[in-house]
Amino acid sequence: MNPQSEVQRIEAKLNKLFAGEPRDFRPFAVFDESLDCIRVVTRDCSVTETRVNELLTILEDNYPDRPEAKYVGFTIKGARHFCLERQLKAAGPIRLAEILDEILAAFPQPFVDVCVNAVARPILEQNPQIDIVELPTAA
Amino acid sequence: MNQGRSDRYFEMVDAPSPDDYRETVRFGIRQEVILRLVAYQRKTAVAQFLGVVSPGLILARHAFRGLRRPLYHDGDFRADRTVVAYTWRPSSDFVWVGDPHYGHPEAKVPPARTVFVVLVREVADRTIGDVRGSIEHWNWIREAEDLPHAPTQWKERYGLRLWSRTI
Numbered sequence: 166m167n168p169q170s171e172v173q174r175i176e177a178k179l180n181k182l183f184a185g186e187p188r189d190f191r192p193f194a195v196f197d198e199s200l201d202c203i204r205v206v207t208r209d210c211s212v213t214e215t216r217v218n219e220l221l222t223i224l225e226d227n228y229p230d231r232p233e234a235k236y237v238g239f240t241i242k243g244a245r246h247f248c249l250e251r252q253l254k255a256a257g258p259i260r261l262a263e264i265l266d267e268i269l270a271a272f273p274q275p276f277v278d279v280c281v282n283a284v285a286r287p288i289l290e291q292n293p294q295i296d297i298v299e300l301p302t303a304a
Numbered sequence: 305m306n307q308g309r310s311d312r313y314f315e316m317v318d319a320p321s322p323d324d325y326r327e328t329v330r331f332g333i334r335q336e337v338i339l340r341l342v343a344y345q346r347k348t349a350v351a352q353f354l355g356v357v358s359p360g361l362i363l364a365r366h367a368f369r370g371l372r373r374p375l376y377h378d379g380d381f382r383a384d385r386t387v388v389a390y391t392w393r394p395s396s397d398f399v400w401v402g403d404p405h406y407g408h409p410e411a412k413v414p415p416a417r418t419v420f421v422v423l424v425r426e427v428a429d430r431t432i433g434d435v436r437g438s439i440e441h442w443n444w445i446r447e448a449e450d451l452p453h454a455p456t457q458w459k460e461r462y463g464l465r466l467w468s469r470t471i
Contacts, residue, residue, distance in 0.1 A: 168396070168411055175354045175398060175409045182342055182350060189404045190345040199337075199425060199440050201375045201383065209348050211399045213418055213444040216457055219373035227415045227444060228399065243374025246381060250374070303376070 194261060194295040196244065203244045203261065203298050207288060208237040217280045220247060220268050239285045241268070245300060256302045261289055314338040317439060319361040322369065322388045322426070325467050328362070329436040331424050337440065347400035349442075351409040355398035357422055357442050363471060364390035364422070365453035370463025371423075388437070389462055390422045393453045397444070418444045419455055 192207040211227040224238035241247075241264055248255035251267060265281050289296050313332030321327040333353065341349050368389045377383035397412040414420075421444075426437040445455035451468070455461060 171355065172398075172409055172411055175351055178354055179347055179350060179400075179409060182338070183345075183347060188345055190347075193344050195340070195344070197441070199377060199438075200387070200423065201377055206344070206346070209346055209400060209404075211348055211352065211397050211412070211415075211444065213415060213446060214421075215446070216461065227397065227418075228412065242371075243376070246374035246376035249376060303379075 192292045192295050194298040196298055196300050198301065201243055201245050203241040203264070204238070205240070205261065205285075205288060205295060206238040207292055207295075210237060212237060214240070217277055218272055218274075219243070220272070221277065221280060221285070223280055223284050236284050236288065238288065239280075241265075245303060247271075248300075249303075256300050258297045259300055261296050261298060262286070265289075312336075313435065313438075315358065316435070317358050317361050319390065319424070319436075320364055320367065320467075320469075321436070322367050322466050325364075325367070325469050330434055331361070331437050331439050332435045333357075333439040337438075345404065347404070347407075347409070348398070351398040351400055352442060353439075355396065355409070355411070356394050356420055357439065360392065360394050360420070361390055361422055361439075363392055363394075365392040365471065366390070366451070366458075366468045367466040368458065368462035368464060369466050372461055372463060385463065386426050386428075387440075388424050388426060388466070390424070391419050391445075391454050391458075393418075393447070394420050415444060417447045419447045419453055421445050421455055 190209040194205045196203050212224040215223045222240040225235045226237045229235040245255050314335045316330045316332050318328050319331050321329045371384040371387050375384040397414045398409050401407050401410045423441040424437045424439050448454045448456045448458050
Protein backbone atom coordinates (compact mmCIF):
# COMPACT_ATOMS: atom_id res chain seq x y z
CA MET A 166 0.00 0.00 0.00
CA ASN A 167 1.45 3.39 -0.93
CA PRO A 168 1.72 6.06 1.77
CA GLN A 169 -1.11 8.20 0.36
CA SER A 170 -3.62 5.36 0.23
CA GLU A 171 -2.49 4.30 3.71
CA VAL A 172 -3.29 7.79 5.03
CA GLN A 173 -6.65 7.73 3.25
CA ARG A 174 -7.46 4.35 4.80
CA ILE A 175 -6.63 5.67 8.25
CA GLU A 176 -8.61 8.87 7.67
CA ALA A 177 -11.70 6.91 6.63
CA LYS A 178 -11.53 4.76 9.77
CA LEU A 179 -10.94 7.76 12.02
CA ASN A 180 -13.88 9.65 10.49
CA LYS A 181 -16.12 6.67 11.11
CA LEU A 182 -14.92 6.11 14.67
CA PHE A 183 -15.17 9.75 15.70
CA ALA A 184 -18.34 10.59 13.74
CA GLY A 185 -20.54 10.64 16.82
CA GLU A 186 -18.03 12.52 18.95
CA PRO A 187 -17.92 16.11 17.63
CA ARG A 188 -16.00 17.46 20.59
CA ASP A 189 -12.64 19.14 21.04
CA PHE A 190 -9.84 17.39 22.87
CA ARG A 191 -9.72 18.32 26.56
CA PRO A 192 -6.95 17.51 29.04
CA PHE A 193 -7.86 14.54 31.19
CA ALA A 194 -6.69 12.18 33.93
CA VAL A 195 -7.92 8.61 33.78
CA PHE A 196 -7.17 5.36 35.57
CA ASP A 197 -6.15 2.55 33.20
CA GLU A 198 -7.29 -0.48 35.16
CA SER A 199 -5.70 -3.06 32.87
CA LEU A 200 -2.20 -1.64 33.28
CA ASP A 201 -2.86 -0.19 36.75
CA CYS A 202 -1.76 3.34 35.97
CA ILE A 203 -3.09 6.87 35.96
CA ARG A 204 -2.64 8.64 32.63
CA VAL A 205 -2.58 12.44 32.58
CA VAL A 206 -2.69 13.80 29.02
CA THR A 207 -3.04 17.47 28.07
CA ARG A 208 -2.63 17.35 24.29
CA ASP A 209 -3.68 15.03 21.48
CA CYS A 210 -0.27 14.42 19.97
CA SER A 211 2.41 11.81 19.36
CA VAL A 212 4.48 11.43 22.52
CA THR A 213 7.72 9.89 23.69
CA GLU A 214 7.57 8.35 27.15
CA THR A 215 10.53 9.09 29.42
CA ARG A 216 10.84 6.72 32.36
CA VAL A 217 11.67 8.53 35.61
CA ASN A 218 11.47 5.45 37.80
CA GLU A 219 9.18 2.44 38.28
CA LEU A 220 6.31 4.71 39.31
CA LEU A 221 6.58 7.79 37.13
CA THR A 222 6.84 8.43 33.40
CA ILE A 223 6.86 11.82 31.68
CA LEU A 224 5.21 12.37 28.28
CA GLU A 225 6.88 14.65 25.73
CA ASP A 226 5.31 15.90 22.50
CA ASN A 227 7.34 14.53 19.58
CA TYR A 228 6.67 17.51 17.32
CA PRO A 229 5.99 20.53 19.59
CA ASP A 230 5.37 23.97 18.09
CA ARG A 231 7.60 25.45 20.81
CA PRO A 232 10.34 23.57 22.69
CA GLU A 233 9.08 24.89 26.02
CA ALA A 234 5.70 23.29 25.33
CA LYS A 235 7.02 19.75 25.03
CA TYR A 236 5.72 18.29 28.30
CA VAL A 237 2.16 17.12 27.73
CA GLY A 238 1.47 14.70 30.55
CA PHE A 239 2.69 12.00 32.85
CA THR A 240 1.83 8.47 33.95
CA ILE A 241 1.72 7.21 37.51
CA LYS A 242 2.43 3.50 37.08
CA GLY A 243 1.23 0.86 39.51
CA ALA A 244 -1.06 3.49 41.02
CA ARG A 245 -3.45 1.13 42.78
CA HIS A 246 -0.64 -1.20 43.81
CA PHE A 247 1.21 1.80 45.28
CA CYS A 248 -1.87 3.06 47.14
CA LEU A 249 -2.64 -0.39 48.57
CA GLU A 250 0.97 -0.98 49.56
CA ARG A 251 1.18 2.37 51.36
CA GLN A 252 -2.29 2.02 52.88
CA LEU A 253 -3.64 4.99 50.97
CA LYS A 254 -7.15 5.32 49.62
CA ALA A 255 -7.26 3.01 46.57
CA ALA A 256 -10.82 3.54 45.33
CA GLY A 257 -13.04 6.54 44.67
CA PRO A 258 -11.83 10.07 43.93
CA ILE A 259 -8.07 10.47 44.45
CA ARG A 260 -6.11 13.72 44.34
CA LEU A 261 -3.13 13.40 42.02
CA ALA A 262 -1.18 16.00 43.97
CA GLU A 263 -1.37 13.75 47.03
CA ILE A 264 -0.07 10.74 45.11
CA LEU A 265 2.81 12.88 43.82
CA ASP A 266 3.59 13.81 47.44
CA GLU A 267 3.69 10.12 48.33
CA ILE A 268 5.94 9.33 45.37
CA LEU A 269 8.36 12.01 46.52
CA ALA A 270 8.28 10.58 50.03
CA ALA A 271 8.93 7.07 48.71
CA PHE A 272 11.66 8.17 46.28
CA PRO A 273 13.48 11.17 47.77
CA GLN A 274 15.89 11.48 44.84
CA PRO A 275 16.86 14.69 43.01
CA PHE A 276 15.79 13.47 39.57
CA VAL A 277 12.37 12.37 40.85
CA ASP A 278 12.02 15.70 42.67
CA VAL A 279 12.75 17.64 39.47
CA CYS A 280 10.31 15.60 37.41
CA VAL A 281 7.54 15.93 40.00
CA ASN A 282 8.04 19.59 40.81
CA ALA A 283 9.15 20.94 37.44
CA VAL A 284 6.98 18.82 35.14
CA ALA A 285 4.09 16.99 36.80
CA ARG A 286 2.96 19.62 39.28
CA PRO A 287 2.99 22.48 36.73
CA ILE A 288 0.80 20.36 34.45
CA LEU A 289 -1.73 19.99 37.27
CA GLU A 290 -1.48 23.68 38.17
CA GLN A 291 -2.22 24.61 34.56
CA ASN A 292 -5.08 22.11 34.43
CA PRO A 293 -6.62 22.13 37.92
CA GLN A 294 -9.78 20.46 36.63
CA ILE A 295 -7.88 17.16 36.22
CA ASP A 296 -6.31 16.98 39.69
CA ILE A 297 -8.83 14.36 40.79
CA VAL A 298 -9.07 10.92 39.24
CA GLU A 299 -11.64 8.23 40.00
CA LEU A 300 -10.29 4.80 40.89
CA PRO A 301 -13.00 2.14 40.56
CA THR A 302 -13.43 -0.41 43.31
CA ALA A 303 -10.89 -3.19 42.82
CA ALA A 304 -12.13 -6.53 41.50
CA MET B 305 -13.36 -12.42 33.41
CA ASN B 306 -13.41 -13.86 29.91
CA GLN B 307 -10.94 -11.76 27.96
CA GLY B 308 -10.63 -14.41 25.26
CA ARG B 309 -14.02 -13.81 23.60
CA SER B 310 -13.40 -12.51 20.11
CA ASP B 311 -16.51 -10.27 20.14
CA ARG B 312 -14.84 -8.12 22.77
CA TYR B 313 -12.38 -6.89 20.18
CA PHE B 314 -12.43 -3.99 17.76
CA GLU B 315 -9.77 -5.48 15.53
CA MET B 316 -7.35 -8.40 15.42
CA VAL B 317 -3.64 -7.92 14.81
CA ASP B 318 -1.08 -10.51 13.77
CA ALA B 319 2.11 -10.69 15.80
CA PRO B 320 5.08 -12.99 16.25
CA SER B 321 4.44 -15.41 19.07
CA PRO B 322 5.99 -14.49 22.43
CA ASP B 323 7.27 -18.08 22.53
CA ASP B 324 8.81 -18.23 19.06
CA TYR B 325 9.00 -15.36 16.57
CA ARG B 326 8.70 -17.82 13.67
CA GLU B 327 5.10 -18.51 14.70
CA THR B 328 2.27 -16.03 14.24
CA VAL B 329 -0.40 -15.37 16.87
CA ARG B 330 -3.30 -12.93 17.02
CA PHE B 331 -3.90 -10.20 19.54
CA GLY B 332 -7.09 -8.19 19.77
CA ILE B 333 -7.62 -4.60 20.72
CA ARG B 334 -10.56 -4.47 23.08
CA GLN B 335 -13.57 -2.36 22.12
CA GLU B 336 -13.23 -0.77 25.54
CA VAL B 337 -9.73 0.51 24.76
CA ILE B 338 -10.76 2.06 21.44
CA LEU B 339 -13.93 3.58 22.90
CA ARG B 340 -11.91 5.18 25.69
CA LEU B 341 -9.55 6.76 23.16
CA VAL B 342 -12.53 8.01 21.17
CA ALA B 343 -14.22 9.37 24.29
CA TYR B 344 -11.10 11.37 25.13
CA GLN B 345 -10.69 12.52 21.53
CA ARG B 346 -7.27 10.91 21.15
CA LYS B 347 -7.22 10.88 17.38
CA THR B 348 -3.44 10.66 17.18
CA ALA B 349 -3.35 7.56 19.37
CA VAL B 350 -6.01 5.87 17.24
CA ALA B 351 -4.17 6.90 14.05
CA GLN B 352 -1.02 5.31 15.50
CA PHE B 353 -2.91 2.12 16.22
CA LEU B 354 -4.24 2.00 12.65
CA GLY B 355 -1.00 3.08 10.99
CA VAL B 356 1.77 1.72 13.19
CA VAL B 357 0.49 -1.01 15.50
CA SER B 358 -1.91 -2.85 13.22
CA PRO B 359 0.38 -3.25 10.19
CA GLY B 360 3.66 -3.22 12.11
CA LEU B 361 3.39 -5.48 15.13
CA ILE B 362 4.22 -8.51 13.00
CA LEU B 363 7.61 -6.85 12.30
CA ALA B 364 8.60 -6.50 15.97
CA ARG B 365 12.30 -7.03 16.57
CA HIS B 366 12.21 -7.82 20.28
CA ALA B 367 9.76 -9.28 22.78
CA PHE B 368 10.03 -8.99 26.56
CA ARG B 369 7.86 -10.50 29.27
CA GLY B 370 6.99 -8.72 32.49
CA LEU B 371 7.14 -5.10 33.54
CA ARG B 372 9.56 -4.23 36.30
CA ARG B 373 7.06 -2.06 38.10
CA PRO B 374 4.09 -2.57 40.41
CA LEU B 375 0.94 -3.72 38.63
CA TYR B 376 -2.21 -4.81 40.45
CA HIS B 377 -4.88 -6.30 38.20
CA ASP B 378 -7.85 -8.52 38.83
CA GLY B 379 -6.70 -9.45 42.35
CA ASP B 380 -3.14 -10.19 41.26
CA PHE B 381 -0.34 -8.10 42.79
CA ARG B 382 2.10 -9.54 40.21
CA ALA B 383 0.02 -8.91 37.11
CA ASP B 384 3.11 -7.40 35.46
CA ARG B 385 4.10 -10.98 34.56
CA THR B 386 1.21 -11.33 32.12
CA VAL B 387 2.34 -8.36 30.02
CA VAL B 388 4.48 -8.77 26.90
CA ALA B 389 6.26 -5.79 25.34
CA TYR B 390 7.01 -5.79 21.61
CA THR B 391 9.46 -3.23 20.29
CA TRP B 392 10.72 -2.12 16.90
CA ARG B 393 11.66 0.96 14.90
CA PRO B 394 8.80 1.72 12.47
CA SER B 395 9.33 3.73 9.29
CA SER B 396 6.44 6.12 10.01
CA ASP B 397 4.55 7.80 12.78
CA PHE B 398 0.98 9.05 12.35
CA VAL B 399 -0.52 12.14 13.90
CA TRP B 400 -3.74 14.11 13.65
CA VAL B 401 -3.04 17.60 12.31
CA GLY B 402 -5.16 20.69 12.08
CA ASP B 403 -8.55 21.41 13.50
CA PRO B 404 -10.05 18.68 15.71
CA HIS B 405 -13.12 18.52 13.47
CA TYR B 406 -11.76 19.26 10.02
CA GLY B 407 -8.15 18.10 10.39
CA HIS B 408 -6.68 14.93 8.97
CA PRO B 409 -4.14 12.21 9.78
CA GLU B 410 -0.64 12.67 8.49
CA ALA B 411 2.34 10.34 8.20
CA LYS B 412 5.46 11.70 9.88
CA VAL B 413 9.09 10.71 10.02
CA PRO B 414 9.44 9.24 13.52
CA PRO B 415 11.44 11.15 16.10
CA ALA B 416 15.14 10.37 15.90
CA ARG B 417 16.57 7.55 18.03
CA THR B 418 13.20 6.29 19.24
CA VAL B 419 11.46 2.95 19.05
CA PHE B 420 7.83 1.99 19.21
CA VAL B 421 6.61 -0.16 22.09
CA VAL B 422 3.35 -2.09 22.22
CA LEU B 423 2.18 -3.67 25.47
CA VAL B 424 -0.11 -6.70 25.28
CA ARG B 425 -1.69 -8.72 28.04
CA GLU B 426 -1.81 -12.46 27.47
CA VAL B 427 -5.18 -14.01 28.31
CA ALA B 428 -5.31 -17.00 30.61
CA ASP B 429 -7.75 -19.03 28.49
CA ARG B 430 -6.26 -19.31 25.01
CA THR B 431 -8.82 -21.81 23.76
CA ILE B 432 -11.51 -19.21 23.10
CA GLY B 433 -11.66 -17.21 19.91
CA ASP B 434 -8.08 -17.84 18.79
CA VAL B 435 -6.97 -14.71 20.66
CA ARG B 436 -3.63 -14.86 22.45
CA GLY B 437 -4.12 -11.60 24.30
CA SER B 438 -5.16 -7.97 24.22
CA ILE B 439 -3.31 -4.91 22.99
CA GLU B 440 -3.33 -2.41 25.85
CA HIS B 441 -0.96 0.46 25.12
CA TRP B 442 1.53 1.83 22.60
CA ASN B 443 3.97 4.71 22.42
CA TRP B 444 7.42 5.93 21.47
CA ILE B 445 10.41 5.52 23.80
CA ARG B 446 14.03 6.57 23.27
CA GLU B 447 16.17 3.83 21.77
CA ALA B 448 18.76 1.89 23.74
CA GLU B 449 22.38 2.40 22.78
CA ASP B 450 23.24 -1.22 23.51
CA LEU B 451 20.33 -2.90 21.69
CA PRO B 452 18.97 -1.47 18.41
CA HIS B 453 15.15 -1.44 18.13
CA ALA B 454 14.78 -1.76 21.92
CA PRO B 455 13.95 1.02 24.37
CA THR B 456 16.53 2.62 26.60
CA GLN B 457 16.78 1.03 30.06
CA TRP B 458 15.22 -2.15 28.72
CA LYS B 459 16.83 -4.19 31.47
CA GLU B 460 15.22 -1.96 34.10
CA ARG B 461 11.86 -1.87 32.32
CA TYR B 462 11.22 -5.52 31.54
CA GLY B 463 11.58 -8.83 33.28
CA LEU B 464 12.69 -11.32 30.64
CA ARG B 465 13.97 -10.84 27.10
CA LEU B 466 11.99 -13.51 25.22
CA TRP B 467 13.67 -13.14 21.84
CA SER B 468 15.36 -10.75 19.46
CA ARG B 469 15.71 -11.02 15.72
CA THR B 470 16.93 -9.24 12.61
CA ILE B 471 14.71 -8.89 9.55
